Amino acid sequence: MIRIGIVGYGNLGRGTESAILQNPDTELYGVFSRRDPATVKTLSGAKVYHLDNILEHKENIDVLIICGGSATDLPVQTPALAEHFNVVDSFDTHAKIPEHFEKVDAQAKKGYNIAVISTGWDPGMFSLNRLYAEAVLPDGKDYTFWGKGVSQGHSDAIRRIEGVIDARQYTIPVESAVEKVRKGENPDLTTREKHTRLCFVVAQDGADLERIEKEIVTMPNYFADYDTTVNFISAEEMKRDHSGIPHGGMVIRSGKTGLNKENTHIIEYSLKLDSNPEFTSSVILAYARAAVRMKKEGMTGCKTVFDIPPAYLSPKSGEELRKNLL
Amino acid sequence: MIRIGIVGYGNLGRGTESAILQNPDTELYGVFSRRDPATVKTLSGAKVYHLDNILEHKENIDVLIICGGSATDLPVQTPALAEHFNVVDSFDTHAKIPEHFEKVDAQAKKGYNIAVISTGWDPGMFSLNRLYAEAVLPDGKDYTFWGKGVSQGHSDAIRRIEGVIDARQYTIPVESAVEKVRKGENPDLTTREKHTRLCFVVAQDGADLERIEKEIVTMPNYFADYDTTVNFISAEEMKRDHSGIPHGGMVIRSGKTGLNKENTHIIEYSLKLDSNPEFTSSVILAYARAAVRMKKEGMTGCKTVFDIPPAYLSPKSGEELRKNLL
Numbered sequence: 328m329i330r331i332g333i334v335g336y337g338n339l340g341r342g343t344e345s346a347i348l349q350n351p352d353t354e355l356y357g358v359f360s361r362r363d364p365a366t367v368k369t370l371s372g373a374k375v376y377h378l379d380n381i382l383e384h385k386e387n388i389d390v391l392i393i394c395g396g397s398a399t400d401l402p403v404q405t406p407a408l409a410e411h412f413n414v415v416d417s418f419d420t421h422a423k424i425p426e427h428f429e430k431v432d433a434q435a436k437k438g439y440n441i442a443v444i445s446t447g448w449d450p451g452m453f454s455l456n457r458l459y460a461e462a463v464l465p466d467g468k469d470y471t472f473w474g475k476g477v478s479q480g481h482s483d484a485i486r487r488i489e490g491v492i493d494a495r496q497y498t499i500p501v502e503s504a505v506e507k508v509r510k511g512e513n514p515d516l517t518t519r520e521k522h523t524r525l526c527f528v529v530a531q532d533g534a535d536l537e538r539i540e541k542e543i544v545t546m547p548n549y550f551a552d553y554d555t556t557v558n559f560i561s562a563e564e565m566k567r568d569h570s571g572i573p574h575g576g577m578v579i580r581s582g583k584t585g586l587n588k589e590n591t592h593i594i595e596y597s598l599k600l601d602s603n604p605e606f607t608s609s610v611i612l613a614y615a616r617a618a619v620r621m622k623k624e625g626m627t628g629c630k631t632v633f634d635i636p637p638a639y640l641s642p643k644s645g646e647e648l649r650k651n652l653l
Numbered sequence: 654m655i656r657i658g659i660v661g662y663g664n665l666g667r668g669t670e671s672a673i674l675q676n677p678d679t680e681l682y683g684v685f686s687r688r689d690p691a692t693v694k695t696l697s698g699a700k701v702y703h704l705d706n707i708l709e710h711k712e713n714i715d716v717l718i719i720c721g722g723s724a725t726d727l728p729v730q731t732p733a734l735a736e737h738f739n740v741v742d743s744f745d746t747h748a749k750i751p752e753h754f755e756k757v758d759a760q761a762k763k764g765y766n767i768a769v770i771s772t773g774w775d776p777g778m779f780s781l782n783r784l785y786a787e788a789v790l791p792d793g794k795d796y797t798f799w800g801k802g803v804s805q806g807h808s809d810a811i812r813r814i815e816g817v818i819d820a821r822q823y824t825i826p827v828e829s830a831v832e833k834v835r836k837g838e839n840p841d842l843t844t845r846e847k848h849t850r851l852c853f854v855v856a857q858d859g860a861d862l863e864r865i866e867k868e869i870v871t872m873p874n875y876f877a878d879y880d881t882t883v884n885f886i887s888a889e890e891m892k893r894d895h896s897g898i899p900h901g902g903m904v905i906r907s908g909k910t911g912l913n914k915e916n917t918h919i920i921e922y923s924l925k926l927d928s929n930p931e932f933t934s935s936v937i938l939a940y941a942r943a944a945v946r947m948k949k950e951g952m953t954g955c956k957t958v959f960d961i962p963p964a965y966l967s968p969k970s971g972e973e974l975r976k977n978l979l
Contacts, residue, residue, distance in 0.1 A: 345912050349792055370912055424979050425972065445979055452785065454979045455963055459778065461978070462939040462966035463932075466675055584935055586671050586696055590927035601916035606789075609910055613788040633964040633974050637781055640788035646751065648959050652787065653750050653771055653780045
């Protein structure tokens with residue numbers, strides 16, 4: 328049995344709890360929160376402890392799944408905890424991964440632990456597919472499209488606008504761009520040509536809708552470089568039609584082979600996810616299994632999805648895998 | 654530079670030669686053939702040696718890519734050569750993989766070499782995707798569809814029928830079955846419901862076409878369990894319309910998550926290949942790179958795609974991969 332501690336109990340923490348229940352070789356030891364444990368009710372009735380006391384539980388935990396946010400939680404928590412535990416996180420600020428890796432690697436090595444960072448689907452399963460496809464088809468080009476799905480960061484950005492009560496932003500791949508890529512045309516695509524953004528906004532009574540819309544579509548980094556559509560809806564409609572957290576997307580690589588590059592090959596990996604956090608935590612859990620196994624084999628330090636043999640994600644033996652899945 | 658020897662110079666051997674030219678960290682040392690070397694002309698002008706003398710070249714070769722057939726060549730050649738060289742093969746008789754693994758493992762360990770077996774796309778990239786998807790979504794079901802593409806084995810089976818001069822057999826996934834799977838319906842599909850078989854046959858003048866067609870569609874194992882269509886065409890049409898060796902297919906897994914399994918996720922990996930042998934050899938070459946690296950790190954024995962960290966397939970460093978692909 329792999330004994331797991333969850334750090335942080337938001338959407339991802341709850342998704343991890345539910346994933347643990349689906350995997351017979353894992354069990355949830357407890358949830359660690361910065362909130363008063365008496366105020367946190369878990370879905371499965373699992374125990375809740377204060378994060379400050381986590382070291383007292385060191386002997387009872389094989390691996391910690393750290394479910395905090397990439398902006399401020401993980402850069403601090405993952406290195407700090409990697410000194411004392413095997414850990415897995417889903418750090419997803421792509422530009423800062425090298426820095427995060429170095430910090431976590433030093434701490435994990437200090438404690439002779441395994442730390443797996445940046446798991447999930449992007450980074451994570453999408454990264455794996457970019458790597459495999461590039462290694463197999465070096466003369467080619469890859470494209471990542473996201474959506475249709477809810478972007479939490481963009482929804483939050485809209486909510487910060489004055490007069491906005493609630494907002495949901497969907498990222499949508501441009502179908503004609505996807506088709507060009509699937510045909511192996513290797514187009515050069517601008518940001519605007521790859522994705523559109525669709526926003527549903529609940530505004531305060533009497534708010535200046537025209538101003539809100541303008542603030543959204545001109546917002547630098549978030550919306551200015553995209554074709555953005557804004558729909559104002561009621562709070563009831565928001566609840567009824569937009570309470571899920573779906574996401575997905577695809578990684579497509581097209582490449583050429585042959586003495587004269589006369590043959591084209593298309594590799595496509597796609598995800599259609601009803602629940603972004605539940606899928607992400609399902610990936611994280613598989614890597615938690617791998618972390619425990621690597622630690623048992625005497626490895627230490629920071630690892631990413633690139634470093635981990637696929638078999639380590641599965642509870643099955645090498646024999647079973649070769650017999651049934653190869 | 655990774656110095657490579659190719660064993661066997663058919664479609665796969667030629668594909669490997671062409672893949673080596675595309676990968677700047679690899680070079681072709683030579684081709685080893687059972688034929689008289691004087692009669693074998695390579696595409697790139699690479700040297701050809703007789704297979705019987707291969708041990709004389711041991712010091713000049715980092716890894717052998719064995720391009721023989723799974724029926725009779727690889728079961729003998731891979732174990733025999735694994736004692737003396739790092740080797741990679743594309744052994745694809747799924748039911749006999751465990752036996753092949755054991756034989757190759759013993760020989761590779763004897764010679765302190767690395768042997769990677771059963772690479773390519775199925776087994777190979779498809780197997781990887783079955784494994785990753787199952788590890789992430791344990792409550793689910795996976796489906797592998799092949800095609801549209803040319804099946805060499807089925808084409809050969811038709812050619813053995815009396816009165817047949819040439820034949821090409823396309824395996825085609827049943828679109829309605831694929832759609833059900835993509836919707837997450839997890840249907841139970843019979844062999845007949847998953848694929849159809851489309852045959853193009855050039856018959857001898859005056860041959861009994863009705864008898865040939867009947868022999869094809871009733872052939873046990875190959876065609877009897879499928880809806881099979883037979884078209885008789887001329888030798889000119891065969892050459893004009895059916896000289897490529899395209900293939901492809903997809904691995905789709907749908908699985909549920911959530912406390913009440915209320916959320917469905919679909920993972921799909923698909924390939925569209927202009928040339929089956931060239932794509933297969935591109936995969937094999939990436940695993941040849943991995944074999945050399947594993948050997949350098951002191952590992953020995955037989956490995957499959959399940960055992961090999963993805964990063965080992967790439968010529969890029971860990972830093973580069975984390976920075977650009979994660």
